[in-house]
Amino acid sequence: MARKKIALIGAGMIGGTLAHLAAMRELGDIILFDIAEGIPQGKALDLSQCGPIDGFDAKLTGTNDYADIAGADVVIVTAGVPRKPGMSRDDLLGINLKVMKAVGAGIKEHCPNAFVICITNPLDAMVWALREFSGLPHNRVVGMAGVLDSARFATFLAQEFGVSVRDVNAFVLGGHGDTMVPVTSYTTISGIPLDDLVKMGRSTKERIDEIVKRTRGGGGEIVALLKTGSAYYAPATSAIAMAEAYLGDQKRILPCAVYVEGKYGLDGLYVGVPVVIGANGAEEIIEIALDDEAKKNLQVSVDAVKELLVACKGIDESLA
Numbered sequence: 559m560a561r562k563k564i565a566l567i568g569a570g571m572i573g574g575t576l577a578h579l580a581a582m583r584e585l586g587d588i589i590l591f592d593i594a595e596g597i598p599q600g601k602a603l604d605l606s607q608c609g610p611i612d613g614f615d616a617k618l619t620g621t622n623d624y625a626d627i628a629g630a631d632v633v634i635v636t637a638g639v640p641r642k643p644g645m646s647r648d649d650l651l652g653i654n655l656k657v658m659k660a661v662g663a664g665i666k667e668h669c670p671n672a673f674v675i676c677i678t679n680p681l682d683a684m685v686w687a688l689r690e691f692s693g694l695p696h697n698r699v700v701g702m703a704g705v706l707d708s709a710r711f712a713t714f715l716a717q718e719f720g721v722s723v724r725d726v727n728a729f730v731l732g733g734h735g736d737t738m739v740p741v742t743s744y745t746t747i748s749g750i751p752l753d754d755l756v757k758m759g760r761s762t763k764e765r766i767d768e769i770v771k772r773t774r775g776g777g778g779e780i781v782a783l784l785k786t787g788s789a790y791y792a793p794a795t796s797a798i799a800m801a802e803a804y805l806g807d808q809k810r811i812l813p814c815a816v817y818v819e820g821k822y823g824l825d826g827l828y829v830g831v832p833v834v835i836g837a838n839g840a841e842e843i844i845e846i847a848l849d850d851e852a853k854k855n856l857q858v859s860v861d862a863v864k865e866l867l868v869a870c871k872g873i874d875e876s877l878a
C-alpha cells in the first residue's frame with residue numbers, strides 16, 4: 559500500500575512542529591507548503607535529517623507550489639498570522655480570511671478528497687470560510703480547538719488534584735475564544751465526576767472556577783509569555799491526534815469545530831462539539847444534555863461565532 563500523504567499548509571511554528579510529529583509517528587510522507595520562499599524547504603531538509611537518528615522513513619519536502627499537494631490524504635492548515643500580545647483572535651480575521659481563500663482554492667484544485675483540519679484563527683470562522691472556499695463536503699473539513707482547550711483544562715485539573723493527566727477526561731465545548739465552555743458536569747477523573755470530587759473536599763468550587771477561567775484564557779497566557787507569537791507544541795499535538803483518528807478510522811470522540819445543523823439547536827455553523835472522527839471524517843455529532851448554565855454559555859459562544867461570520871461576509875462578497 560502506498561504511503562499516505564500529509565500536506566501542511568503553513569510552515570511556521572505550528573507547521574514545523576506538525577511536520578516533526580507526523581514524521582516521528584510515520585503518518586505518511588509530508589509536504590510543507592508556505593508562501594515564504596525557503597522556509598518550507600529549509601524546515602523539510604532539517605527535519606528529514608532527524609530520520610537517521612529517530613529511525614523514520616517519512617519523506618519530507620518543502621514547496622511554494624500548490625501543485626505539490628496533489629492527492630494529499632490529510633491537509634492541516636496553519637497558514638496566516640498568529641496573535642501578538644494585546645491582540646484577540648478576532649483581530650486576525652481580515653488578513654487570515656484572505657489566506658483561507660487562497661488555501662481553499664489550492665485544496666479544491668489539487669486534493670478535493672482530503673480530510674482537512676484547520677488551525678488558523680479565529681478558528682470557528684476560518685474553518686467555516688475554508689470550507690466555503692474549498693467546496694469540500696462539510697464532514698471532511700474540521701477545525702482543531704476543542705482537543706487543545708480540553709488538554710489545557712485537563713493539565714490544570716491534574717495539577718490541582720495531584721493526579722496523572724492520563725486519568726483526567728476534560729470536556730470543553732463551544733467556540734475557540736474567551737467564550738469557550740469548559741463543561742464541568744462532563745469532566746471526570748478516572749470516571750469520578752468533578753463535582754463529586756469537590757463534594758469529597760478534594761478541591762473547592764472557587765478553585766474549579768479559577769481553573770475554568772485559566773482554561774478560557776489559556777492561549778492568551780502563552781501569548782503574553784512568548785511575546786512574539788502563540789502556542790504551537792500543544793496545538794500541533796492536538797491536530798495530529800485528529801489526523802491519526804481519521805487515518806486509523808479510530809472512531810474517537812473528540813471535541814472539534816464541525817458543521818452543526820440541527821443538533822444543539824444550531825442552524826448551520828462551525829462550532830466545537832463532541833464528534834466521532836473516523837475514515838469518513840466527522841462522522842457523527844454527539845449531542846449531550848447540557849445544564850442551564852452550560853446551555854447559556856454555549857449560546858454566548860455561538861453568538862460570538864455568528865458575529866464573526868457576519869464580519870467575514872462583509873469582507874468577502876462571495877461568502878454572503
Ligand code: A3D
Pocket residue numbers: 567568569570571572573591592593594597636637638639640641650654657660661677678679680681702703706734777787788789790793
Ligand atoms: P506562524 O509561525 O506565523 O506561521 C504561519 C505561517 O503561515 C508563516 O510561515 C507564513 O509565511 C504562512 N503564511 C502566511 N500566509 C500564507 C498563505 N497565503 N499561504 C501559505 N502560507 C502562508 O504562526 P503559527 O504557526 O504559530 O500559527 C498559525 C495559526 O494558528 C495562527 O492563525 C494562530 O493564531 C493559529 N493558532 C490556532 C490555535 C487553535 O487552537 C485554533 C492555537 C494556536 C495558534
